[in-house]
Amino acid sequence: MFRQRMNADEAKELFLNAFAPLSDTEKLPIEDCDCRIIAENITAGMDVPHYRRAAMDGFAVRAGDTLGAGANSPVILKLAQSIENGTCVRVHTGSPIPEGADAVVMLEDADLRDDKVEIFSQLHPGKNVGETGEDIRKGEVILKEGHRLRPCDIAVLAALGIRDIPVFRKPLVVVIPTGEELVSRDNPVLGEGEVYETNGLMAALYIRKWGGASRLLDIVKDDPEKIKDAIFSNLDADMIITSGGTSVGKRDYVPGVIGSLGDLLIHGVGISPGKPTALGIINGKPVVCMPGYPVAGIMALFFFAKAALRKLGHIQDEEDRKVRAVLSGKIPGRTGYKTFARVKLEKCEAIPLATSGAGILSSVSKADGFVIIPENVEGYDKGEEVEVVLIE
Amino acid sequence: MFRQRMNADEAKELFLNAFAPLSDTEKLPIEDCDCRIIAENITAGMDVPHYRRAAMDGFAVRAGDTLGAGANSPVILKLAQSIENGTCVRVHTGSPIPEGADAVVMLEDADLRDDKVEIFSQLHPGKNVGETGEDIRKGEVILKEGHRLRPCDIAVLAALGIRDIPVFRKPLVVVIPTGEELVSRDNPVLGEGEVYETNGLMAALYIRKWGGASRLLDIVKDDPEKIKDAIFSNLDADMIITSGGTSVGKRDYVPGVIGSLGDLLIHGVGISPGKPTALGIINGKPVVCMPGYPVAGIMALFFFAKAALRKLGHIQDEEDRKVRAVLSGKIPGRTGYKTFARVKLEKCEAIPLATSGAGILSSVSKADGFVIIPENVEGYDKGEEVEVVLIE
Numbered sequence: 081m082f083r084q085r086m087n088a089d090e091a092k093e094l095f096l097n098a099f100a101p102l103s104d105t106e107k108l109p110i111e112d113c114d115c116r117i118i119a120e121n122i123t124a125g126m127d128v129p130h131y132r133r134a135a136m137d138g139f140a141v142r143a144g145d146t147l148g149a150g151a152n153s154p155v156i157l158k159l160a161q162s163i164e165n166g167t168c169v170r171v172h173t174g175s176p177i178p179e180g181a182d183a184v185v186m187l188e189d190a191d192l193r194d195d196k197v198e199i200f201s202q203l204h205p206g207k208n209v210g211e212t213g214e215d216i217r218k219g220e221v222i223l224k225e226g227h228r229l230r231p232c233d234i235a236v237l238a239a240l241g242i243r244d245i246p247v248f249r250k251p252l253v254v255v256i257p258t259g260e261e262l263v264s265r266d267n268p269v270l271g272e273g274e275v276y277e278t279n280g281l282m283a284a285l286y287i288r289k290w291g292g293a294s295r296l297l298d299i300v301k302d303d304p305e306k307i308k309d310a311i312f313s314n315l316d317a318d319m320i321i322t323s324g325g326t327s328v329g330k331r332d333y334v335p336g337v338i339g340s341l342g343d344l345l346i347h348g349v350g351i352s353p354g355k356p357t358a359l360g361i362i363n364g365k366p367v368v369c370m371p372g373y374p375v376a377g378i379m380a381l382f383f384f385a386k387a388a389l390r391k392l393g394h395i396q397d398e399e400d401r402k403v404r405a406v407l408s409g410k411i412p413g414r415t416g417y418k419t420f421a422r423v424k425l426e427k428c429e430a431i432p433l434a435t436s437g438a439g440i441l442s443s444v445s446k447a448d449g450f451v452i453i454p455e456n457v458e459g460y461d462k463g464e465e466v467e468v469v470l471i472e
Numbered sequence: 473m474f475r476q477r478m479n480a481d482e483a484k485e486l487f488l489n490a491f492a493p494l495s496d497t498e499k500l501p502i503e504d505c506d507c508r509i510i511a512e513n514i515t516a517g518m519d520v521p522h523y524r525r526a527a528m529d530g531f532a533v534r535a536g537d538t539l540g541a542g543a544n545s546p547v548i549l550k551l552a553q554s555i556e557n558g559t560c561v562r563v564h565t566g567s568p569i570p571e572g573a574d575a576v577v578m579l580e581d582a583d584l585r586d587d588k589v590e591i592f593s594q595l596h597p598g599k600n601v602g603e604t605g606e607d608i609r610k611g612e613v614i615l616k617e618g619h620r621l622r623p624c625d626i627a628v629l630a631a632l633g634i635r636d637i638p639v640f641r642k643p644l645v646v647v648i649p650t651g652e653e654l655v656s657r658d659n660p661v662l663g664e665g666e667v668y669e670t671n672g673l674m675a676a677l678y679i680r681k682w683g684g685a686s687r688l689l690d691i692v693k694d695d696p697e698k699i700k701d702a703i704f705s706n707l708d709a710d711m712i713i714t715s716g717g718t719s720v721g722k723r724d725y726v727p728g729v730i731g732s733l734g735d736l737l738i739h740g741v742g743i744s745p746g747k748p749t750a751l752g753i754i755n756g757k758p759v760v761c762m763p764g765y766p767v768a769g770i771m772a773l774f775f776f777a778k779a780a781l782r783k784l785g786h787i788q789d790e791e792d793r794k795v796r797a798v799l800s801g802k803i804p805g806r807t808g809y810k811t812f813a814r815v816k817l818e819k820c821e822a823i824p825l826a827t828s829g830a831g832i833l834s835s836v837s838k839a840d841g842f843v844i845i846p847e848n849v850e851g852y853d854k855g856e857e858v859e860v861v862l863i864e
Contacts, residue, residue: 114677128834131664135831137721172723173764174653176665187721216834223837230864231677232770235670236837239766243657261566265635272523273568278627285506285623329529329579331564372565374631378624401793439527441520442608445615445628472622 085348085355087455088418092387094345095359099366102318102392104249110237113229115291116247117394122223127213128239134171135208139190139197140181141168143205154191154198168197177209184208216240226394251292251392253385254317255284256310258334259324259372260302278441279323279370279377286381287321289472292389304333311341315363318392321385324372327356334358334369342367350455352417353438354379366392374441379420401470403449405430409462413453422447423468430468447471477740477747479847480810484779486737487751491758494710494784496641502629505621507683508639509786514615519605520631526563527600531582531589532573533560535597546583546590560589569601576600608632618786643684643784645777646709647676648702650726651716651764652694670833671715671762671769678773679713681864684781696725703733707755710784713777716764719748726750726761734759742847744809745830746771758784766833771812793862795841797822801854805845814839815860822860839863 086094105119134140142163149155160167163180171177171184182205189201216222222236223229229247237245257280265276277299284294295317300310302325311320325334326347335358338344342362349357353376358369368385370377389395408431411421423430425448433443449468453459460466478486497511526532534555541547552559555572563569563576574597581593608614614628615621621639629637649672657668669691676686687709692702694717703712717726718739727750730736734754741749745768750761760777762769781787800823803813815822817840825835841860845851852858 111673111677114681126662129667130662133665137719172652172721173719174651174665174667210831214829215832222834230837231674231681232833232836232863234677235674235766236834238657238668238670238673239833241657241660241662241668259566260564265630265633268633270518270522270633273525273566275521275566276630276633278630281503281630282623282627285503285626289506289623327529327565329564374627437606439602440607441624441631442614442628444624445622471624 085350085416086346088349088351088383091346091349091359092384095366095384096387096391098343098345098361099364099388099391101394102249102251105246106249107244107246109244110234110242113234113245113247114231116229118223118225118227118229119246119248120225121221122237122242122245124216124218124220124222124240125242126240127218128216129210129212129214132177132212133174133210134177134184135173135210136184136186137172138184138186138208139168139199140171140177140184141199141203142181143183143203143207146183146185146199146201146203149199149202151200154200157197157199159192159195159197168199182206182209226396228395228397248394251318251389252316253287253292253294253319253321253389254314255280255287255294255296256300256307256314256320256322257297257324258300258302258307258322260331262299262324264299279372279374282378283321283323283370283381283385286386286472287389290386290389291393291395292319302331302333304337307333307337308341311337311362315365317365319365319388320362320367321370321381322367323370323377326358326369326371338362338367338369350417351379351383352414352419354383354420355417357384359384371438373438375444376438378444401472403468403470404465405468407432407451407460407462407464407466410459411451411453412459413457415458416455418455419453420450421453422450424448425468430466444471477742477808478738480741480743480775483738483741483751484776487758487776488779488783490735490737490753491756491780491783493786494641494643497638498641499636499638501636502626502634505626505637505639506623508621510615510617510619510621511638511640512617513613514629514634514637516608516610516612516614516632517634518632519610520608521602521604521606524569524604525602526565526567526569526576527602528576528578529564530576530578530600531560531591532563532569532576533591533595534573535575535595535599538575538577538591538593538595541591541594543592546592549589549591551584551587551589560591574598574601618788620787620789640786643710643781644708645679645684645686645711645713645781646706647672647679647686647688648692648699648706648712648714649689649716650692650694650699650714652723654691654716656691671764671766674770675713675715675762675773675777678778678864679781682778682781683785683787684711694723694725696729699725699729700733703729703754707757709757711757711780712754712759713762713773714759715762715769718750718761718763730754730759730761742809743771743775744806744811746775746812747809749776751776763830765830767836768830770836793864795860795862796857797860799824799852799854799856799858802851803843803845804851805849807850808847810847811845812842813845814842816840817860822858836863
């Protein structure tokens, strides 16, 4: 029998509080840091720009020299290499403003004849001039610890001439598929009672998608010693995911093994599908035991393993993509369970897919997302607007 | 001067209609196919499961033999290796149902004493039995051409024993940064008038994030022959992105070069920032010329290059992540322009960031997303609810 089934949110909180984020960092070239998490505040070592620059193609001038200039009353300045009384200097967008100049006349407002420039517009000081540090000031904290880097952030680092930065190490997750009936895809033909391993592969791919590194082990048979060995020889990993063997049958050894090697925190949670999920800690490392039934396994992965990975890896921003849609049919909840109902999206409509059968893997592949029905809600009716969490 | 400035949506349509998606495919191991686009319909070559399986741990029986069984009136069957008159067979979840049996009694509804099993529940035929093909039927199309693979789809492929599948080739995009003032980050110190190259790096990283492959070239100086050479020697790519030199100044050679090598479709579009964007076709391949000003360049990338990449790569599903938020301040639009106003999100509030200064790269890094103000809207007021497109 299960230990008492635990409410899903309580289970998640208990589990997440039982381990700490990783503290190890690594220094990487900025071009390899998309989606990585910065491990310390980054301070600008220089001003950007580090010189006064022209914001337009045109002529650098002393604003005072353009006093009274207008469309019909141009001021005439001499084109030169430096600013003196009554001279101006040709500049391009981004080029330095010569000393003494404090404004740039746009090309459109000027007319060059030989070495004389007619200026048809009166400028105030600072016009079309980008001041030193107008983009980034030296000493400013430009990116904070914990920020997940985007290409536009990496461009800011590049603007400062930064070549590598410290980021948190990617959590390494070992994935251990267990089950007497499982065979590898190396076998071209299945015997009766055999099925191809899918949960472990899927877990390993989701872990990578979510920002972790994964190590997928070979299939382990339903033998407590072999399961123990597999875990034991992979304790260099930061997190352990097992699949299968979590129920209460004769061959369900996984929770017992977790308990013998560490602390089995939870066995049996109020998610549907996914009740036979087990959660534990070994050597301070989180362990998620996915039920073998594929849909139940996916839900354990989405609800617990993703959250654990994100905590380990300091990944803070909300990642689930959601859309709102109107239900084209009723979806029932299950009292006491957080129910994950698979739906297909068509335009703004969410079409419920068969929710029975935690063994029906294809129902997830046919789904675009799921609607979460809380523990105390009987279900949602046709026509109700619901939030759909997209399946990544 | 610009050719007549073109409306943003018209420009996008004209541009996207001027080239075709890639037709090349490649066959890859399924474990390498997360986020890849399937290049043909995939049909199931077998039933899943390919045998009748137990959906529970328990005893396989003939349902007829349990007639009249109840909590206080058990039926007694003999435990055996096959189904005969009055026998039952031990089964585990997922194991084959022996011939002759048509239901499975759950462990909880049975009591094993020596070789006799007391059964406390009357079953109907099919109870706790997973029929052959209940998950996937042989011959069924399980994934359609054009679908973007997720780990759960890859699990379905694995369940069918499929080891590799045809996917569309990733579009290869060459990124060519141009500009007299640009220097590489290999230079530890900048002279006056020099800035580090950032736009090309950023474009290359976004292309990878969006599902393409990118090749970032060294900086090309503002010299039409050199720009021509750079494009010419990279025509093996599927798409060309240039950065810089798109305005109407003396050193802005890029649009002219595009026109000389192919067809300059558009120069000057109604997006703000981003007006000096140019779009063209060379050898049937799309060319996006990003303005050199970083924020203008990003907007050209987001609005045109992303759409072009997605068309080339058959990437159909909507990718922009959006949230709704309430503006904490006014944001002005610009008549005739689709305006991209950068905002920072705090809880459900969108805080406008300085929208002036297409040169202020850090304003993008400080932003969580942007609000798009249509051409015919003056702006949005404080307190209005708006849609924020998150910056990836």
